[in-house]
Amino acid sequence: MSQQLFTNLAIFILSLLVGFEVMSKIPATLQTPMMSGANAIHGVVVVGAFVIAAEANNVALYILAFLCAFFAAVNVAGGYTLTDRMLHMFDRPKASKNDDGGDK
Amino acid sequence: MMSTLQTAASLVYLVSAICYVLGVHLMRSPKSARNGNLLSGAGMLLAVIMVTIELIVQGKITAMGWLVLIAGLVLGVLYGVIKARRVEMTAVPQLVSLFNAVGGGAAAAIGIFDYFHMPTGSSLSLVFSIPVLLDIVIGGTTFSGSLIAMGKLAGKISGKPISFPGARICNFIVIIAMIVGAVLIIGFPVTPWYLALVLVASLIFGLLMTLPIGGADMPVVVSLLNAFTGLAVAFAGFVINNQVLIIAGALVGAAGTILTLQMAEAMHRSVANIIVGGFGAGATGKGAAASDVPVNVTETTADDIGLQLGYAHNVMIVPGYGLAAAQAQHELAELAKLLTDSGINVNYAIHPVAGRMPGHMNVLLADVNVPYDQMKQLEDANSMFEDTDVSLVIGANDVTNPLARESGNPISGMPILNVDQSKSVVVIKRSMSTGYAGVANPLFSDDKTTMFFADAKTGLQDIIAATKQYLD
Known part of the structure; x- marks a missing residue:
């Protein structure tokens, strides 16, 4: 039991350090998409929804599992879709310029 | 059997964790950002597939468990995707x-x-x-x-x-x-x-x-x-x-x-x-300390602005919160296109916090097809104001306030756009009210500044109509 705790604690702390390192200076242009992208990543909580749904065995727990699955699915699906939509707009002008160049 | 499944699951989760880290890493630069988000999304899909396999192999979940899980997921995905697409x-x-x-x-x-x-x-x-x-x-x-x-x-x-x-x-x-x-x-x-x-x-x-x-x-x-x-x-x-x-x-x-x-x-x-x-x-009591607003400002009309823009060579657009609030980015892009098509040099000076949050203005302008190379960030924009004939400030206030260069006020030291260095300035603003910082803006009473009091959207529509006359 404590072996497991220490493994998880080590993973937690090292992941925090990776998070601090990987997020060095971000250009302001990308701060809003980055926030949305990070928001999508914590949608990983959807995996937890699967795990608890497998354990549910009474009405209250089924309701909690449903809520958890619904909330997490909104977070993960909405988060990635929104981030992609924002980032897509950044490469669209470049793409259309290339297209124009090819046509003319 | 159980331990094989656990080993497989641990390895797959590790791969998906690597996808998130590399995804965030790629999102730091505009060129690779989209791929970064897709990589992170792929990692997410992998984790969801793995946990589904785990549930099936373990066989512990009840039929009711599957029902609430799938119902929740389907409704959540639909709601989230529709919201994200339509917003x-x-x-x-x-x-x-x-x-x-x-x-x-x-x-x-x-x-x-x-x-x-x-x-x-x-x-x-x-x-x-x-x-x-x-x-x-x-x-x-x-x-x-x-x-x-x-x-x-x-x-x-x-x-x-x-x-x-x-x-x-x-x-x-x-x-x-x-x-x-x-x-x-x-x-x-x-x-x-x-x-x-x-x-x-x-x-x-x-x-x-x-x-x-x-x-x-x-x-x-x-x-x-x-x-x-x-x-x-x-x-x-x-x-x-x-x-x-x-x-x-x-x-x-x-x-x-x-x-x-x-x-x-x-x-x-x-x-x-x-x-x-x-x-x-x-x-x-915050904001109550706002100093008195300068009164000697020069008002202008859409017609005059059209004339000014029509005869300019270099125009710098300075969009702010007011533009975002009025949702006038389409009108702005239309005006800019009108000018660009007549050979006038148009650029956008984007303060890091223009809009509602850092980087938000870039997203708004990209949405209406403003070319990425016309969006100038703070430092680039500031090196261009001296050669700018007309700076068109739309719904921006604090980020253009020259007082930030002096000490002893709430915005001292804040990086600003040096709009006051351009040859002439037109400010479109709904009223003389102060910005969030509650500080009066001396730019508005500057000799080369004219004020056009209007909502960004209707104001820009009037200016577009006026500018068309002078470009023919």
Whole structure:
């Protein structure tokens, strides 16, 4: 039991350090998409929804599992879709310029 | 068999965790950002497929379990995708806040589930009770806090700092309730009421934390709550002993914290001041110190602006919050295209915090097909103002205020766009009111500045009509 705790604690702390390192200076242009992208990543909580749904065995727990699955699915699906939509707009002008160049 | 499955699952979760880290890494540069997000999404899909296989192979889940899981997922995916596809780009901040709220809610639901799953009266080990507690407290706080932030950003709740008599006593009571609940959960056998106490206290705490904060600071608060949700998810990972939740949650917690600090820095605010300022009585009386507005401004008409623009060689557009609020980005792009087609050089000077949050203006302009190379960031723009014939300031105020270069006022030291260095300045603004900082802007009374008092949208429509006459 404590072996497991220490493994998880080590993973937690090292992941925090990776998070601090990987997020060095971000250009302001990308701060809003980055926030949305990070928001999508914590949608990983959807995996937890699967795990608890497998354990549910009474009405209250089924309701909690449903809520958890619904909330997490909104977070993960909405988060990635929104981030992609924002980032897509950044490469669209470049793409259309290339297209124009090819046509003319 | 079981251990083969566990090994496979651990390896797959590791791969998906690597996808998140590399994804965030790629998102730091505009060129690779989209691929970064797709890579992170691929990692997410991998984790979901793996956990589905685990559930099927284990065969422990009941039919009802599958039903509630699939129903929740399908409804959630539909709702999330439709919202994300349809949202106006000006409303992005509140939608991120909504996604953040539900993420925190889902994390809290896991903690609540596992506590309820323990037989009433059984005693808990600290290894279990502490993560459950942290998960519910942080998840509950971000759930209600993010919903308030969303309401403030959407204008459904007043953007002004909301405080009421006895707010401090309320805070005190809520924190005491939270501590009492925490002690009961950690030190005593399982009782549903203990958990209800902590949950309710956390939800109220989220409200009390966010209500007193002004609307202009909301983006920083959303980013901070985003980092909190990451931590709540990591603690949910401790509760159910799932490493991918721990890794991804901690990653978002740390990366989100750094991002919050950078956003606050770009907005010339300190995170501590925003949060503590909200809790203390400091919010009252703010803005009352606004100095008198200069009165000797020169007003102009759409017709004059059309003439000015029609005969200019270099035009610099300075968009601000007012443009975003009026949703006038389409009109702006139309005007810019009109000018560009007549051979006039048009660029956009984008302050890091123009719009509703850092980088938001770039997103708004990209949405209406403004070429990326016309969007000049602070330093590039500032080197261009001297050669600019007309600077068109639309709904921006504090970010153009030359007082920031002097000391002794609330915006001292804030990086600004040196609009006052251009040959002439046209300001489109609804009224003479001061910006968020509550400081009068001497740019408006400058000799080379003319003011056009109008809503950004209708004002730009009039200017487009006027400019067309002079370009023929």
